[in-house]
Amino acid sequence: MSQSRRKFLIKAGIGTGLLFGTAYCLPIRRKIAGMVNTAESPYLGPTNDPKIWFEVTPDNQIIFHSPKMEMGQGVFTGLAQIAADELEVGVEQIKVVHASTGSGNIDKFATGGSTSINSLWKPLRELAATMRMMLINAAADQLGVAASGLSTLNGVISGAGKSITYGEVAAAVTDWEIPDTPELKDPKTYKFIGKPTPRVDLMDKVTGAPIYGMDAEMPGMLFGSVARPEGLDSKFTGVDTSVAEGMPGVVKVIVEDDFVGVVADSFVNAEKAKEKLNVNWEINRKWDDFDVEAAIKVGQGKPIEIQKEGNAKKLLKDGEEGIIQSEYFSPIGAHAQIEPNGCLAYVEDDKVTLRMSTQVAEITRKEVASRLGFSKDEVILEPTFLGGGFGRRLHTPNAIQAAVMSKAVGKPVKCFFSRKEEFQNDTFRPPTHNVLKGKLTADGKIEALSHDISSGDVMYGSPLVPGILQKVIGADLGAWRGGMIQYHGIPNYRAVSWRVKLPFATSWWRSLGLLANTFAVESFMDELAEAAGKDPVSFRLDHLSETKADVRLAKVIAKAAEVADYQNEPFGPTDESGNYDRAMGFACSTDVNTPCAHVAEVSIVDGEIKVHKVTCVMDPGLVINPDQVRAQCEGSIIMGMSAVLYEKMTVEDNALYPVIYGAYEMALMKDAPKEIDVVLLENDDNPGGVGEPPMGPIGAAIANAVYRLTKKRVRRIPLRVS
Structure with missing residues (x-):
């Protein structure tokens, strides 16, 4: 959605709707609905600093910190192709990683809605082109030649009989200057955009590198398990923890107003202790298929x-x-994605670290910060690859439970849904x-x-x-x-x-x-x-x-x-x-x-x-x-x-x-x-x-x-x- 259209939607449509009420704003309501139906979501993250997007390594590789999550859709590869064309490097020279929230490259929206490539199409090209210009300007200073006389190819800057790699240039720079965005390339000159390109994340996935949320580890971590309702329309009202507290391997049982969880020395021990919790669930009403169909x-x-x-x-x-x-x-x-929801959380005195599969890094870190009383900048979320998303991870409040349990025991806690819990507590x-x-x-x-x-x-x-x-x-x-x-x-x-x-x-x-x-x-x-x-x-x-x-x-x-x-x-x-x-x-x-x-x-x-x-x-x-x-x-x-x-x-x-x-x-x-x-x-x-x-x-x-x-x-x- 263009900024002008976005302003209209928020200021004009919403303002008028609230001012005149439902009876008088039906045409406006339909107008807004139609605009939303055809809108293309803008990218809502930072686009003014290429340094938080691209890292140039001494071996002349580019580490691209992607604010969009890779969950099998191939977005890492498409974004690498876009960046490579404007950076003047080969796709094989780009390593794509998930941007930690600590990097500052934070997508305030999400990875979803078929928007990743579309929303980053223009800003990513502009960022890559600006990064290339930053490297050229720095190379000009280092080589003692005019920037206008330099050209780039495959990560090498050449001119006046001299050449230098991006990696060599970056290694000598301590204070980057960010120029105005240069003119973008003519699409006819693209080398990678529009061409079949092997997936950049293929090798890690083929070799089974530990890259998913369930693979996340930290030294000394414990395991958490949360009691979740099997019945519908249920509210947690209390629990008897006496038996669970005496189970083998149990470190602590944590009782909050909205959940009860067990922390133990292994996942199995945490699960067994959870089964011994005598949880009280207040059921508002009982449902079956007939009731659901009648309601719908x-x-x-x-x-x-x-x-x-x-x-x-x-x-x-x-x-x-x-x-x-x-x-x-x-x-x-059901979403029925292969990897169930979960999070590895470590709450320390001055920061919180989260490692997990999520489509909403910014929202998740805000929710954890609010629950624990930290500032959002003190919560560092390190996204992993997703073992299936499909919208299931467009809200991951389970990170709150892992973080609360970690704070209670003073150690990292890894807490995941069981398969049964995932099916019964899906969104x-x-x-x-x-x-x-x-x-x-x-x-x-x-x-x-x-x-x-x-x-x-x-x-x-x-x-x-x-x-x-x-x-x-x-x-x-x-x-x-x-x-x-x-x-x-x-x-x-x-x-x-x-x-x-x-x-x-x-x-x-x-x-x-x-x-x-x-x-x-x-x-x-x-x-x-x-x-x-x-x-x-x-x-x-x-x-x-x-x-x-x-x-x-x-x-x-x-x-x-x-x-x-x-x-x-x-x-x-x-x-x-x-x-x-x-x-x-x-x-x-x-x-x-x-x-x-x-x-x-x-x-x-x-x-x-x-x-x-x-x-x-x-x-x-x-x-x-x-x-x-x-x-x-x-x-x-x-x-x-x-x-x-x-x-x-x-x-x-x-x-x-x-x-x-x-x-x-x-x-x-x-x-x-x-x-x-x-x-x-x-x-x-x-x-x-x-x-x-x-x-x-x-x-x-x-x-x-x-x-x-x-x-x-x-x-x-x-x-x-x-």
Whole structure:
């Protein structure tokens, strides 16, 4: 988001909303919602000092202190490519590490939302170019020549018959001068941007170097374990610690107002002692699956109109003729990342050191500082690689518990969730209920379309989002992601968000509401296309406008149909009944300004849905590393497939289940498509989001293919045909 747009949102929108109240600010509220829906998050960290970003070593290497976290998405490599082109070094000369908060290079936002490359695209090039100029100016002084006569190549500065490496220059500098940012290079001269490049973190991961939060160690560290509730809607009210205190290896039992934890000489001893705690949990109400689904239905809570064009509400009023209506459901989804949450904390007299996997280093250190009474500058968070993130680590208050226990015993304490605790105390993908209504004209065009989205919280209560912004919009920005109508050629459309408060924590999950909402909208688009007697691809194209976003989406739609050789009827060999055994399904969406379309080729084998091939066409704007972008598409598609075909948490007897892998079904290697064909278009000069957009269309693409095979519309995730 540009600074001017950001100022408008905060000052004008929020100010007006608070001044005039809900009844008078609906257009402003919708305006803000629309801006947020298409906004590109700016980088909110320091960008005025290259020295805290780049460290030049004597052996002529560059250590790049990245404020963005590497959690498998390949961001270290993409950022290294961007920096290398402006620094005039090879990518192999750059070592990327996570920036400790003690370095001063702190991202005040987070690593998430598909924003890492996009938000750093301009500031990182400017920082690298300025660092190169700093080295040139220092070399000019050391060589006794004019800076204008010097050139750089592969970390060597040459001119007037002399040369010197970056490492030699830096070793002799004690006081750097930071010049104005020089002119950036012409993109046509880039050596690395836009080219396939091996991952810079590959060697560490292949050799198993100790780089994840669970690998973190400190001399003399102890192990902590925290009692966590198994039941929903539970509050800690007290504990009998007498038995646990006498267990082998126990150093101390720590009782706070909001938690109780055990510190012991080993993880096993800490866990065994925790099991002997007699914890009192006050249960507000008991829940099961039926209660959750009843709570999530559209109509519960307060409706907030987030999008409006024309008068869809009047045209789709109950009782009107010709209305087509469908409803869709998605379940509770776990993050199920490989590495559970945890932290290694050491509280000393004058500082706190944290080593952990987190997507929000700045927020975490602030929370720990506040709890312990330290200044935030006295809390040093040293991020590690993440063993999976997907939004699970966009809030890591578990660091507080580790720090409190460390302070109590005066030694480092390492405290991690068990697998069962991770499943039962996740910040889940919320369940959803979507209701869509449509009305066609006599010639088969959409006259009106509405979408009601009911969901548990995603961003409400998150420290990532200003509370005042949440209040002004009234609806959950994350819950309706992907839920706005993207076909701006429709004359009348409307989207309404319903917020539901659930008895378990729901929050950010990869792509937020995009997966469930696109499943509903794009399945319904196929329903409308069939009712109109139209091909689903041309039907979608017929309802796009001439806006830039719609034009980019149209190109993606057309290209996907072309590359996949899309067929609207079943095809392939026939089964025993003479029915064709394969069909294609089409779906598309735009997320973080990146349009994407999928064609899924599907069959049904022994009553199970099998995805054979997915064609993915995406326009992420300028592509930094095409291999990595394709890998992101592949991973996103398979994760989305796993969610729509297998994954589901259930509520039984006031507890969440399953609590272990296996019982929690996920896609296995055998379930992956044999072919994922990724085609990248580049219809923008800047890189856009990549990690989440391919999640959007996959559920609807599969469901639309299943309908073509069975003539039965599946409207509930996980998709089942029997």
